[in-house]
Amino acid sequence: MKNSKLTDKFLLSMIILASNLNAQCPSPSSISKYAHKIKSYRSYPDLYGNQNRLNNLCLYQISFTENRLTWKMLLVINSKHPKGAFWYLPHDNENSAFDSAIYAIKKYGGGFLAVQSGGKRFFGYQDPNRNFGKDKKTSAMCKGQKYPSPIYTDTVFEIIDKFRSWGMPYLALHNNANGYSGNGGRGTISILKSSPHAKAFAAYKHISRTQGGLSDEDSMVYIAGKSSNPPMSKISQLHSLGLNVKYEWVDKKHYDCSMSNYVVLKKRTDNYYNIETQMGDSNIQKLMIDRLMKILY
Numbered sequence: 402m403k404n405s406k407l408t409d410k411f412l413l414s415m416i417i418l419a420s421n422l423n424a425q426c427p428s429p430s431s432i433s434k435y436a437h438k439i440k441s442y443r444s445y446p447d448l449y450g451n452q453n454r455l456n457n458l459c460l461y462q463i464s465f466t467e468n469r470l471t472w473k474m475l476l477v478i479n480s481k482h483p484k485g486a487f488w489y490l491p492h493d494n495e496n497s498a499f500d501s502a503i504y505a506i507k508k509y510g511g512g513f514l515a516v517q518s519g520g521k522r523f524f525g526y527q528d529p530n531r532n533f534g535k536d537k538k539t540s541a542m543c544k545g546q547k548y549p550s551p552i553y554t555d556t557v558f559e560i561i562d563k564f565r566s567w568g569m570p571y572l573a574l575h576n577n578a579n580g581y582s583g584n585g586g587r588g589t590i591s592i593l594k595s596s597p598h599a600k601a602f603a604a605y606k607h608i609s610r611t612q613g614g615l616s617d618e619d620s621m622v623y624i625a626g627k628s629s630n631p632p633m634s635k636i637s638q639l640h641s642l643g644l645n646v647k648y649e650w651v652d653k654k655h656y657d658c659s660m661s662n663y664v665v666l667k668k669r670t671d672n673y674y675n676i677e678t679q680m681g682d683s684n685i686q687k688l689m690i691d692r693l694m695k696i697l698y
């Protein structure tokens with residue numbers, strides 16, 4: 402009798418363990434009316450290239466039509482720890498960011514949403530990171546947005562807010578080209594370049610132009626806020642983690658329909674981080690994620 406009770410207990414614990422290993426993915430309808438489960442990776446080059454890293458991840462396609470564009474996005478969630486940090490990846494040509502996003506959610510839980518535009522920065526005529534203007538008046542202010550986008554904006558933030566744990570910041574991952582035109586580089590972003598609306602705070606005395614690493618001119622964390630005065634305590638906290646920082650001062654007059662502008666002015670929070678590295682520098686981006694996670698978890 403005693404023995405069979407023990408066997409029952411053992412069997413029960415094995416069943417619980419097995420069901421944890423096969424954690425259920427939420428039904429698409431509970432995520433968004435635009436979500437569908439992905440059955441085959443074949444039409445998703447980003448997934449195909451990462452297929453041996455997709456265990457315990459839930460995969461969905463998000464698809465909707467607005468202004469003659471039928472948007473395609475990939476939603477990837479950690480099935481065991483679906484709540485946590487949640488990342489947005491608007492640019493499909495930035496492949497290291499995709500690699501880093503898989504790393505981040507496997508290690509820390511949560512998920513990410515990545516625009517799928519056939520490996521290009523633009524989705525059709527539209528830059529996905531200049532498409533956060535919901536009405537005509539807002540949209541008219543943004544050089545980079547062609548038409549107002551209530552469906553795009555609400556769907557992206559519906560999904561982000563569903564999986565982002567309370568208190569977690571809005572998070573983005575990007576890659577950029579080396580340097581900037583002012584110093585002979587090909588990119589537009591560098592910690593060596595500063596302007597009133599994007600003030601640079603280097604964490605290192607010697608910034609490397611070509612060597613990669615945390616002190617490379619292309620490795621930085623973007624933060625954003627409504628004040629023209631940069632938040633110095635937040636900047637020194639990031640500096641103590643060895644991270645270069647750019648502070649984006651967001652104001653109504655210069656609204657550009659990017660995610661950071663939307664978060665600061667429409668979501669009314671400065672709890673936002675975007676990790677940037679040079680294209681191909683995925684190892685540095687992963688290291689920067691690990692460093693940032695130290696202050697988020």
Ligand SMILES: [Zn+2]
Pocket residue numbers: 491492495574575576
């Ligand atoms: Zn980008």
